Amino acid sequence: MLRSARLAILALLLPLLAAPALALPAPMSEQELNDKSDLVAVVRVLSVTCTAVTQDEKTGEALPAYLAKLQLIEVKKGGAKAGDEVLVTWRAIPKGIVGPWTVNYYPGEVVLTHLANRSGGASYGSTWWNAKGDDVKAPESTDLPSTPGETFIPPREPAAQTPL
Numbered sequence: 001m002l003r004s005a006r007l008a009i010l011a012l013l014l015p016l017l018a019a020p021a022l023a024l025p026a027p028m029s030e031q032e033l034n035d036k037s038d039l040v041a042v043v044r045v046l047s048v049t050c051t052a053v054t055q056d057e058k059t060g061e062a063l064p065a066y067l068a069k070l071q072l073i074e075v076k077k078g079g080a081k082a083g084d085e086v087l088v089t090w091r092a093i094p095k096g097i098v099g100p101w102t103v104n105y106y107p108g109e110v111v112l113t114h115l116a117n118r119s120g121g122a123s124y125g126s127t128w129w130n131a132k133g134d135d136v137k138a139p140e141s142t143d144l145p146s147t148p149g150e151t152f153i154p155p156r157e158p159a160a161q162t163p164l
Helices: 002-022 030-036
Strands: 039-055 062-077 085-091 110-117 124-126 132-137
Touching: 030 110, 039 085, 062 110
Parallel strands: 085 124
Antiparallel strands: 039 062, 039 110, 062 085, 110 124, 110 132
């Protein structure tokens, strides 16, 4: 009797013990992000383009892939310099996935980010899910394009007025 009670309790607790396997992995420390990144910089997002939409094998959900053009404002690590432009790619993930596995970049946003070279070296990807810091300047919108070839750019900032 006592044994079957223990087994019943274990059966109830087992799903709770298995739940952490679905949890988001730990964020990288600032030191880890810096060590594993090829480029660390404050960037301005100049544009975001939807490059493709593919069906997820498990959910059937249509998932866009993106290409963002970033202008480097202040380089903290890497061979690039302020004023250079780099390309960053990423793909959306299914809505039911736990955690922010993908890092989105939004037109007009100014943010510190940690990037790693993609295999060919022509573009970058975020180093880890916490590779992007807090916004220096928040975007006006967090909408992203959803049709291949569609590009979103930030609204033009008004030119500084000089007194007469």
